[in-house]
Amino acid sequence: xxxxxxxxxxxxxxxxxxxxxxxxxxxxxxxxxxxxxxxxxxxxxxxxxxxxxxxxxxxxxxxxxxxxxxxxxxxxxxxxxxxxxxxxxxxxxxxxxxxxxxxxxxxxxxxxxxxxxxxxxxxxxxxxxxxxxxxxxxxxxxxxxxxxxxxxxxxxxxxxxxxxxxxxxxxxxxxxxxxxxxxxxxxxxxxxxxxxxxxxxxxxxxxxxxxxxxxxxxxxxxxxxxxxxxxxxxxxxxxxxxxxxxxxxxxxxxxxxxxxxxxxxxxxxxxxxxxxxxxxxxxxxxxxxxxxxxxxxxxxxxxxxxxxxxxxxxxxxxxxxxxxxxxxxxxxxxxxxxxx
Amino acid sequence: xxxxxxxxxxxxxxxxxxxxxxxxxxxxxxxxxxxxxxxxxxxxxxxxxxxxxxxxxxxxxxxxxxxxxxxxxxxxxxxxxxxxxxxxxxxxxxxxxxxxxxxxxxxxxxxxxxxxxxxxxxxxxxxxxxxxxxxxxxxxxxxxxxxxxxxxxxxxxxxxxxxxxxxxxxxxxxxxxxxxxxxxxxxxxxxxxxxxxxxxxxxxxxxxxxxxxxxxxxxxxxxxxxxxxxxxxxxxxxxxxxxxxxxxxxxxxxxxxxxxxxxxxxxxxxxxxxxxxxxxxxxxxxxxxxxxxxxxxxxxxxxxxxxxxxxxxxxxxxxxxxxxxxxxxxxxxxxxxxxx
DNA sequence: TTGTATGCGTTATCAC
DNA sequence: GTGATAACGCATACAA
Numbered sequence: 001x002x003x004x005x006x007x008x009x010x011x012x013x014x015x016x017x018x019x020x021x022x023x024x025x026x027x028x029x030x031x032x033x034x035x036x037x038x039x040x041x042x043x044x045x046x047x048x049x050x051x052x053x054x055x056x057x058x059x060x061x062x063x064x065x066x067x068x069x070x071x072x073x074x075x076x077x078x079x080x081x082x083x084x085x086x087x088x089x090x091x092x093x094x095x096x097x098x099x100x101x102x103x104x105x106x107x108x109x110x111x112x113x114x115x116x117x118x119x120x121x122x123x124x125x126x127x128x129x130x131x132x133x134x135x136x137x138x139x140x141x142x143x144x145x146x147x148x149x150x151x152x153x154x155x156x157x158x159x160x161x162x163x164x165x166x167x168x169x170x171x172x173x174x175x176x177x178x179x180x181x182x183x184x185x186x187x188x189x190x191x192x193x194x195x196x197x198x199x200x201x202x203x204x205x206x207x208x209x210x211x212x213x214x215x216x217x218x219x220x221x222x223x224x225x226x227x228x229x230x231x232x233x234x235x236x237x238x239x240x241x242x243x244x245x246x247x248x249x250x251x252x253x254x255x256x257x258x259x260x261x262x263x264x265x266x267x268x269x270x271x272x273x274x275x276x277x278x279x280x281x282x283x284x285x286x287x288x289x290x291x292x293x294x295x296x297x298x299x300x301x302x303x304x305x306x307x308x309x310x311x312x313x314x315x316x317x318x319x320x321x322x323x324x325x326x327x328x329x330x331x332x333x334x335x336x337x338x339x340x
Numbered sequence: 341x342x343x344x345x346x347x348x349x350x351x352x353x354x355x356x357x358x359x360x361x362x363x364x365x366x367x368x369x370x371x372x373x374x375x376x377x378x379x380x381x382x383x384x385x386x387x388x389x390x391x392x393x394x395x396x397x398x399x400x401x402x403x404x405x406x407x408x409x410x411x412x413x414x415x416x417x418x419x420x421x422x423x424x425x426x427x428x429x430x431x432x433x434x435x436x437x438x439x440x441x442x443x444x445x446x447x448x449x450x451x452x453x454x455x456x457x458x459x460x461x462x463x464x465x466x467x468x469x470x471x472x473x474x475x476x477x478x479x480x481x482x483x484x485x486x487x488x489x490x491x492x493x494x495x496x497x498x499x500x501x502x503x504x505x506x507x508x509x510x511x512x513x514x515x516x517x518x519x520x521x522x523x524x525x526x527x528x529x530x531x532x533x534x535x536x537x538x539x540x541x542x543x544x545x546x547x548x549x550x551x552x553x554x555x556x557x558x559x560x561x562x563x564x565x566x567x568x569x570x571x572x573x574x575x576x577x578x579x580x581x582x583x584x585x586x587x588x589x590x591x592x593x594x595x596x597x598x599x600x601x602x603x604x605x606x607x608x609x610x611x612x613x614x615x616x617x618x619x620x621x622x623x624x625x626x627x628x629x630x631x632x633x634x635x636x637x638x639x640x641x642x643x644x645x646x647x648x649x650x651x652x653x654x655x656x657x658x659x660x661x662x663x664x665x666x667x668x669x670x671x672x673x674x675x676x677x678x679x680x
Numbered sequence: 681t682t683g684t685a686t687g688c689g690t691t692a693t694c695a696c
Numbered sequence: 697g698t699g700a701t702a703a704c705g706c707a708t709a710c711a712a
Contacts, residue, residue, distance in 0.1 A: 009461075022683045027707055036681060051482070053458035056706035057400035061688050077424040084418040100440065102425060118393035164709055200393070225466060228623075260627035283568075284624045287600035351689050361698040367691060376697055398689035401704050 004336060010050040019046035026060040030054055060121070069310065070117040072099045072110075072127035078253065078282050079297065080128060083150060086303030087126065094311060096123070110136045114143060124310050129154040130194065147314040149304055153195035158321040162302055166196050166279075169295045169329035170203025170224045170249075171210075173277045176293070177247045178211050178332060181340040186245035187236045188223035188231055197226075200251045200279060223255050231258025239256060239266065239274070246275060246340060253280035256292070271309060271338035281332055290335025298327045350390040356424035358668035359386035370394055371614060384579050391458075394571060400461070409650065410457040411440045412467040418593065418622050419637065420468060426643030427466065432652060436463070450476045454483060464650050469494040470534065486653040488646055493535035498661040500649040502642055506536050506619075509669035510543025510589075510636045511550075513617045516633065516671060517587045521680040522615060526578045526585035527556060528571055528595045537566075540591045540619060549613060565593050571598025579606065579614070586680060593620035596632070619674055630675025638667045 019026070019042040024222050028035055029043045060066060069091060073080040088098045099120060101113045110133065117125060124145050126241070127133075129152035133140070137157055138218040140147060142162050147159040154161075189202050190197030219241060222234030231254060238245055238263065250256045256278040263270060270276050270289050278285075281296035305325045313319060345505075352366040360365070360383040369375055369383045400406060409431060413420040428438045439460060441453045457465060464485050469492035477497055480487060482577070487499040494501075508513065517525055526625060527544050528538030529676065544556050559581060562574030578585055590596040596618040603610060610616050611628050620627075637674035645665045653659060654667070 009705090013705080016683095023706080024682065024684085024708080028681090031707085033681090040699095041682090055461065055705050056459040057397050057461065058688090059707075061395065061401055061690085062705080062707045063688090064707090072686095076421050081416050081421050088440070088442065097439070099437070100428070100636065102428065112670070116391065119396040120397065121397065148369065175478065262636060264627055264631070282624075283597060284622075287597065287604055288624070288628060291604070298627035349689090351690080352691095356699095361688085363701095364692090364699060365697080371691085374697080379697090399691070400706090401706090402689080402691040403704090404692080551704080623683050 001067070008049075010052045012052070012054070014050055015043065015046045016054050017115050019043045024052075028037065035224045036201075057094070059305070065314065066121040066123045067096050068120045068122045069096050070113070070120070070125040071098050071121040072113050072125065073102050074128060074130050075102060076098050076102055079151075079280060079299075081301045082237075083306075085301055085328070086299060087306050090303055090307040091162065091310070094307070095303060096310075098126075111139060113138055118139045118143065121249060123314055124148060125281060126150070126306055126310070128152055129159075132193075133324045144213040146310065148309050149195055150302055150306055153199075157215050160313060161175075161324040162305040162309065163324060164297055165325045165326050165328050167203035167206070169279070170200040171207045172205045172331050173279070173293075173295050174207035174249055176209075176333065177275065177277055177337060178207065180247075180275065180337050182247040182337075183213070184219040184220075184243060184245045185216070185247045185249060186222065188238075188250040188259065188265035189221060189225045190223065190251040190255070194226075197251060204249050212299065223251065226252055226254055228258040228261070231255030232261050235259040239263075239268070243262060244274070248274060250276065250278040253278060253282055256280070260288070270336045276336040285332075291334045293334045294332050296332050298329065301327045349395070350392045352392070352394070354390055355386045356393050358390060359383045369534065405465065405654065406461040406463045407436050408460045408462045409436050409438050410453070410462040410465040411438050412453050412465065413440060413442050414468060414470050416442055419491075419620055419639075423468075423643055423646075426639060427646050430643055430647040431650070434647070438466075443619070444469075445475075451479060454479055463654055464488060466490070466646055466650070467528045468492055472533075473497075485652065487654075488649050490642055490646055491536055491541075496500040500662065501664040502645040502649065502655060503666045504637055504642070505668050506539035507543035507546070507665050509619070509671070510540040511547045512590055512669075512671050513619070513633075514544045514547035514637050515550075516588065516673065517615065517617055517677060518547065520587075520615065520677050522555070522587040522677075524560075524585045525556070525587045525589060526560040526562065526584060528574045528578075528590040529561060530563065530566045530591040530595070532564060534566075537591060546587050563591065564595055566592055568594045568598040568601070570600060572597030572601050573598070575599040579608070580604075584614070588614060588616050590616065590618040592620055593618060593634075596620070600628070601619065610676045615678050616676040624670075626674060628676075632676045633674045634672050636637065636670045636672050638669065641667045645678060 010021050015026045021039055021043060025035055025039060026043055028034050029040060045055040071084055084100055088264060091098055101116060103109060104107050122145060126148045129149040134156055148158060150162040187201060192198060208226060222237050223230045237260065248259060250315055268274060277293050279295045281294040285294050287290035351365050355366045356363040361383060365375060365379060366383055369380060411424055413424055424440055431438055434518055441456060443449060462485060466488045467494040485499060488501050490502040493503060502660040515616055523663060531540050532538060560575050563570045575598065588599060590599060610612060617633050618637045625632035625634050
């Protein structure tokens, strides 16, 4: 059989031959290392002529450090997708490839994800650290790769963390309600097993306490999960109270969605019938009725910190086992809080 | 130096040795092929004992067909992210890995994406086929891999297409406006270089024609791009008309967002001051004012068709060079259209 | 810096 | 089906 060059992809051997340099030189070129002046051009020309593309599989196999980074997101919702998109962008500029893995809001099956990432020998794992990770701490440690958490705190693991000041933001949002004259304030919490849900609730309570108010009565606490139906059911219960709240503090945007669903069904509007403050700002909130007052996450900063954590960790410098960065949120005041 | 087993990842050789079978047998096991009864168990036990994980890089290097599939999306917006998420899920069930590439709404730099995908030897390329692809047709052909387009039509390439019946949906949406008594109807178009923008506009005009109306006057046609600011500027112009439209037909959800921004700034509301119909349904539309009447895309069906196209193409069956599947959309009627 | 040789871990190809 | 062996394409250690 005659060799048909067009049949096979050209390799660095072909490039080396054509450029009349050694394969090592081509490899050095591909990895951005310096070569003798003049050689760069020769190699570049040969690559262009041959239409050569390095095989990432071969490089990956031979490399000591993988270029893949795993990213687990609970679902492709606005917040997580936004973080993911930024991280993909940031890491690509450093030459890394992000492998997203979503468990589609099914019950988390972390072992599946870990086995998937093991196959790809990912250099690190980025995740929001949802409920249930503690159970798999051993498996995570067995991966022997850096773990980078964003959004949620997670105890008992040596990881880098990128958090937001949930508590402070919750205090600010609640205080805004108080300043606008609200006293019967209810709260929609997230899944209280998650640290974000706890911190936001704690901040809410603290703002109340600072105002000299008692902690919220149990029937003013609803939700208990992150999804729309939690917000729906929770808000329904709150509004059915003999003394319904004049304002609601919501712990994320999906709860808020569910709340709005109820309000719509009951023919109530914001802020005329009930005031509203929510965690999580989305592109649509400015136009929801009079606009929704919301706690905005600094997505760009979160993504940057994730990237920085990864890069420094991957350089293998001497680093503490665990580092935490916290970012502040902004309260975007719109029209969903009525002064009473 | 003594060999420390814990230092290196176990390989199929280790598994084969431990299970007392040949490496080929282990490979067959890993790829789901049938083994002599009893051998499966032996291999499974050895794998579990050793904590073995196949190296995808090595497999990918040696395989004749890659397990990677490229996916280009213009941005991580609701529509494209939704399609992506479903495709990731569908393809994972078939053992394929999706590599998303977004150009972040910058000017499309297709060569970057193609070079990235070349390195990974992707088995196929999925993309919405935005404006500007024609210029790179040669480069796309040079990849010698199946191309699967969704959303946009693209002439002059042998590709599989998954489209929606934009024209029919546009007719339906416009007819709804007409049936509700509207005669002064304006349109926000997308980028008219894209087939979706053309089809939606054509459907809009056809519905008008069916009602015996003339084509829209030039000053009733605005937008000309897919982004929020196109909707903003376009709507501003429409409402500044001596005879502003009583209803607006919007070609996607971001245009609609921009339109709502203007309406809000001008203190106008939907549908009291202007009625609205939009392409693209999103989770928030039920709660926008009285709810937004919208054309809903069948995301699940689109994703399924993409997957089917890829799988059949990848099986290498004898197939026509180009296949097209079209899906119908649904008009979700809510409260953004006033009867006049 | 360059050239050469070796190995990464798997799949494909045979003969059995 | 199974077993032995030859690639796959690149990075790297080593000697030059």
